[in-house]
Amino acid sequence: MTTATEVKVPDIGDFRDVEVIEILTALDVEIAPGDPIITLESDKATLEVPSPHAGVVEEIAVAIGDKVSEGDLILRMAPKEHPGAPDPEADSSPAGSPSARRMARELDIDLRDVRGAGRKGRILREDVERSAKAAEFDAKGTDSPPSPRRSPSPSVDFSEFGAVDVKPLSRIQRLSGDHLSRAWAEIPHVTQHDLADITDLEAFRQSLREEAEARGARVTLLGFLMKASAAALQAFPTFNASLAPDGENLIIKHYHHIGVAIDTPEGLVVPVIRDVDKKGIFELAEEIAAITDKARGKRIAPAELQGGCFTISSLGAMGGVGFTPILNAPEVAILGVARSSIQPVYGEDEFQPRRMLPLSLSYDHRVIDGVRGAQFMNFICSRLADIRRLLL
Template sequence: MAEIKQVLMPDIGDSQDVPIIEVMVKAGDKVKAEQSLLTLETDKATMDVPAPFDGVVKNVSVKVGDKVSEGTLILLMESSATETSATVSPTTTPAPEKDAENSGASQSVAAPAAPATPAVAPPTGLPSNHTGKAHASPSIRHFARELGVDLTRVKSSGEKGRITKNDVQSFVKTSLAKPQEGTVGGGLQVSAMPIVDFSKFGVIETKPLSRIKKLSGANLHRNWLSIPHITQHDEADITEMEVFRKELGEEYSKQGIKITPLVFLLKAVVTAMHQYPNFNSSLDASGENLVLKKYFHIGVAVDTPDGLMVPVLRDVDQKGIVQLAKELGEISVKAREKKLPATAMQGGCFTISSLGGIGGTAFTPIINAPEVAILGVSKASVKPVFKEGEFEPRLILPLSLSYDHRVIDGAEAVRFTSYLGSVLSDVRRLVL
């Protein structure tokens, strides 16, 4: 038959009026024998007072800050046992020395033994061992070990900087929520950047990032960490293409249409994507299936005063050089004037990032997920090329293709850039 029994403060040696620094249960809680009820702290030790039997807490008679001695009523518990009261010996932990207490450190010597296998699997990304330097009771250390939590990373809220059970639980909840809020790689933990007071070294100015850079920065960081990038560098001889481009440019300049090398790249990339369809695909959410697209929408990175934007030109395979040049000019102006709707930057199959108008010889562009590849273009330069027994000057365009190695292997990437180079070197192939 269940009965209400008193749980009294056990023998704590010569100590009197020992302060309670943590109460771990409340009325209505179900507790098991040896489960910690509260923690005390003397001048030399911290002590956990465990439950003497299984039961349900009916009333807690003490609170944090109260001082107790042997025989003090701790709480009332409902149990089927026959004893009218019960006491058990507390487990102890040496109290921190004065300098250790100020730094929030203590060392456990009599904590309950950790199970060989954690009762709860450690949360992804959390260390499975802790250093034992956190200011916590033996029961909290045991609880943290079961969850695989490093107590030195847990922010304390208890008396004198002591870590409580709620602190550990909050830490776990926060850590598990991080992957859902945007961390990558299934919860990959990245060390925080160091906090530096740069003003110590000289005059500084703080300028907030633009909204575009904040948004694109988060996406770029995610893509760089979650996609296994490989970059293939190659070259294309665009000597004849450039001659034709200039002739076409003169012809359409009166209509206000600017024919740039980028429009030829758009058509050449689509031609290569027809030949190598894996470049026009995406992994599905499970990562186990490849979605092959039958449309050809190409994103073009546009440099604006507020940061990089990637508007998408749709159905590039169905449009000619002049029409693409006109659309590219219009969409670039809208991007720089912040007049692009969000839909204009969605649905891309492949992205081209051209720095040819600025300079550079090669770079490693970051894939614009969920696409599987991106082409970087640097500044073309005249180089001597040995042809038919002699050197002649040729205009050479550097290409940098970054690809998702989960979808595309190195051999396929080289074939893609080689084919792309052959198309750019002979623009007649664009009509094939």
């Protein structure tokens, strides 16, 4: 008699009572290590839970709609050699991203009828959207469906032209790629560019170096950008908001949490610094250093990536004079920062050398118009030019 192996909810960070939205296996189905078995959904994230073992499912202890936490039992399985016929219907279910499967359920679409454009035929949210539109046009008797929002890339055998290597995208790149593609396709972006005079700010920052080192911190420009952005969010609440799912209401937030794009070996991640408006420059410097270290060391918790109101993406010293940052939906604005440089600025009847910082503000044009965008950018530039104005 074989002993059943229990599979429990693994470490999912600080999440508690997370809803089970999908069962991805069935009784008597043989699964391999890494195969997804359930999908969990919190208020901000969807997570597939993989099986840590191989075996045949003997018992499923959860149902759709159940709330689970770390350590709760998901299922029991017997070793692979346990006799049991796999469920043909379960085995034939196509692989799809959690967002794709959720949309398919909402639209009553059978994923077996959807052609996946993702890696290894994985079905993406965009594939379900195309299938839904095609079905809608067929129902109306239209000769042909509309052009898809994003067509699959044509299949090209690049090895015909020379030697090639195939390098899989990291999980972060795959997930962020899907998120960014959806944001770019569905949200009308507008980007405004401006220059902030940070000559005096840079001199002040340098004067803090000795005090910062004594505290074990490193004061960078990012902390000042976060403080100026938090003040701007307070002055312009529309930027500190998200569009409701019904598209008819705006959810105004009364907290000021700012996400910071961090480059890691696996790709960009955006951890969130909370209550920026209530923290000083040294405290922000310490938090930025700590969260950057955790992100690059793959020790960041899911909760630390949630709850942002506004994002800053800084190219720092890498270069550039401006770019178009893509919105980190459901946020409605994001600030891009390029490399500062000394430029001649005319003032007091002569040209003077000033350190100018290029800023690029992208925003959701459904929520924010050009006038408000210019006012928001002017506010940030004026605070960076004279940091004392943040005290007003």
